[in-house]
Amino acid sequence: DAMVIQNPRYQVTQFGKPVTLSCSQTLNHNVMYWYQQKSSQAPKLLFHYYDKDFNNEADTPDNFQSRRPNTSFCFLDIRSPGLGDAAMYLCATSSMRGANTEAFFGQGTRLTVV
Amino acid sequence: AQSVTQLDSQVPVFEEAPVELRCNYSSSVSVYLFWYVQYPNQGLQLLLKYLSGSTLVESINGFEAEFNKSQTSFHLRKPSVHISDTAEYFCAVSRLNTGFQKLVFGTGTRLLVSP
Numbered sequence: 001d002a003m004v005i006q007n008p009r010y011q012v013t014q015f016g017k018p019v020t021l022s023c024s025q026t027l028n029h030n031v032m033y034w035y036q037q038k039s040s041q042a043p044k045l046l047f048h049y050y051d052k053d054f055n056n057e058a059d060t061p062d063n064f065q066s067r068r069p070n071t072s073f074c075f076l077d078i079r080s081p082g083l084g085d086a087a088m089y090l091c092a093t094s095s096m097r098g099a100n101t102e103a104f105f106g107q108g109t110r111l112t113v114v
Numbered sequence: 115a116q117s118v119t120q121l122d123s124q125v126p127v128f129e130e131a132p133v134e135l136r137c138n139y140s141s142s143v144s145v146y147l148f149w150y151v152q153y154p155n156q157g158l159q160l161l162l163k164y165l166s167g168s169t170l171v172e173s174i175n176g177f178e179a180e181f182n183k184s185q186t187s188f189h190l191r192k193p194s195v196h197i198s199d200t201a202e203y204f205c206a207v208s209r210l211n212t213g214f215q216k217l218v219f220g221t222g223t224r225l226l227v228s229p
Contacts, residue, residue, distance in 0.1 A: 004157075006157075009155075031214060031215070033215070033216070035217075040221075040222075041221065041222075042118075042204065042219035042220055042221045042222060043158070043204070043217070043219050044219075045216055045217065045218075048214070048216065050214070088155075090157055090158065092158075092215070092217075094214065094215040096213040096214070101146055101163070101165055101215070102160055102163065102215065103160075103208075103215035103217060104160075105150075105157040105158040105159070106157050107156055107157040108155070108156065108157045110155065
């Protein structure tokens with residue numbers, strides 16, 4: 001029963017060529033997050049959606065955008081990937097309803113920039 | 115702002131030996147505390163969490179962590195490790211009572227269990 005699904009698991013893109021990573025969830029959670037995890041580093045929050053409200057972290061580069069067309073799906077768009085954007089990208093969800101205090105993560109998408 | 119420090123980047127240990135992975139945090143507000151585990155090329159899985167109440171929390175696979183407010187620590191322990199516990203372990207915090215789970219992670223500790 002996969003709950004947070006990220007596609008693809010591995011993505012190779014060319015330097016400067018736009019790329020989109022996908023995340024879907026079956027939990028009906030109203031908050032979705034995108035984290036970037038570079039090699040041997042801690043995951044770092046890029047932004048999150050609360051329903052349709054987009055919230056960018058202050059130090060997230062403009063090169064990173066996100067879309068959330070409905071509750072189930074959220075996309076990460078990298079407009080012009082550079083070599084420094086190679087990383088594992090993790091999608092997570094949580095609920096603002098009730099006393100739920102846990103984030104659920106997907107398996108991640110490993111992005112390689114060539 | 116919050117920050118998390120995991121001083122040990124790598125901890126080698128023999129199978130069936132005890133282990134402790136250290137985590138210290140800094141925050142000007144109250145926080146929830148978490149330990150996540152990450153296997154190679156996988157996402158993060160929640161191992162255990164401290165929200166309130168008893169300062170000792172346990173996971174289903176034998177790990178435990180103790181919240182120490184005075185020392186701002188949340189160290190992870192297991193009395194006897196298995197080969198299958200080899201993974202990266204991340205300590206994380208999130209602000210209390212915001213409703214969001216905007217996690218701030220430490221840099222991780224790689225646990226290497228050998229026979």
